[in-house]
Amino acid sequence: MRKVGVLVLLGVSTFVGSLAIAQNESPVPRRDINAVLAAHDKALLAIPGVVGVYVGTLDDGTPCLKVMLAEKNSESEGKIPSMIDGYPVLTEVTGEIRPQKDR
């Protein structure tokens, strides 16, 4: 019974996802955003100038991925997709992230 329920749920979510892609050409997130981040963080960090990536939110609370840049760099930004697995991707210039010891 439990297995059937899970299958039905999966089927519904797949259907809804497909519909969204067909109608909006904007995929609805299918995976948990943390799994998406884990799958893409290394590739994003490999882009020159990227110092970090994290799970944040848009102003309306929508989950998104935020990519941290050491400096404003249109070449780096051009390599960062605006959407990954249905989640918006935003860039922000944070500067280098350094240990906060003083000298």
Place this chain on the structure above:
Amino acid sequence: MSSPNSILRIVVISVITIAGTCFSPVSSAAPPAGVLNESHAAVQAVMAVQNQVTSDLMRQPEILGTAVGIDTAENPVLTVYVDRDAANAGDVIRDLPRQFGGVGVQVQLTDKFRAMARPPGGGVSHTARQALPISLGTSGGWTYDLANGYCCGGTLGSLVSIGGQQYILSNYHVFEADIVNGGNNRKATTGDPIIQPGLIDVSCNNANAQSVATLQVHHSLPNSNVDCSVAQVLSGRVRTDGAILEIGTISRSTVGASINQAVKKSGRTTGLTRSSVSGLNATISVTYDNECAGGIAFTKTFTGQIVVSNRGSKFLNSGDSGSLMVEDVATNPRAVGLLFAGSSSTAIANPIDEVLRFLSATMVGN
């Protein structure tokens, strides 16, 4: 013997006003040549007028001081500071003459002047040598953290318990990041003293600091996912309740981070500050030195980190490393993260549970 007014005048004259002119000064000629110090004739002319009129002006409680300033054309003028909070500030400004004896007058609205000898935050210093036993959230570090012409330090952040013993919790890079003989012919070693305040607050001379704990190296970096280190407390040197300056005691329980969660910390450089969590599960690259002001040791990529808003480094700045980030509640807040890195817009914390798991530790608290 300086009077309060002359002290104020000295203070404000050195500030030389930047902006805030409410009406145009009289002078419109080209700026006078030479350095505008107290020997300059144009400055002396304004000072002479200032001496004549300041006493009368300051009979009005809304007028907080005067100074020699410069107008937008860089001509010396008399700057009159008016209390921006005064209900009748507009009337006061309107009634001020536009010149005194040919010297232009400009108005600057200002907050009330306050003595700055005491640090912000209710007069609590996070850098001064404390009476024993010390509270945490204070300046500290490895007693030998001096190399390459610099000394280094951070924050003794909080107290943890490991195997029934109490330890100060801070960062790896505050306590034990000296991993080469390099500039001081020494590496951080278990048994080395941890001092309060850190060398950066005692002119790099550890004779002016006090030993409060003994380093126990854990080599959390570069291999683990946390930047932490501990030092076993010397008996009677640290408050056993783990109280943190301006936060007080904390809970022995911890809490996970959540987006928009209100947090606070108490650290060596910025003292007690507040912010909010802006991101979770961050993957972050951080580069570490191999000793104080040394070369690059390694670049570490952390995962699962907490991101905190840090506009203008007001929440976390250099020297705050090792601070404990707690939930922003008044009584016995629960620990959220161990702050260790950041930039002028972003602060990063290790999730505290991962730190405690690495150390097999628990927070000391209620």
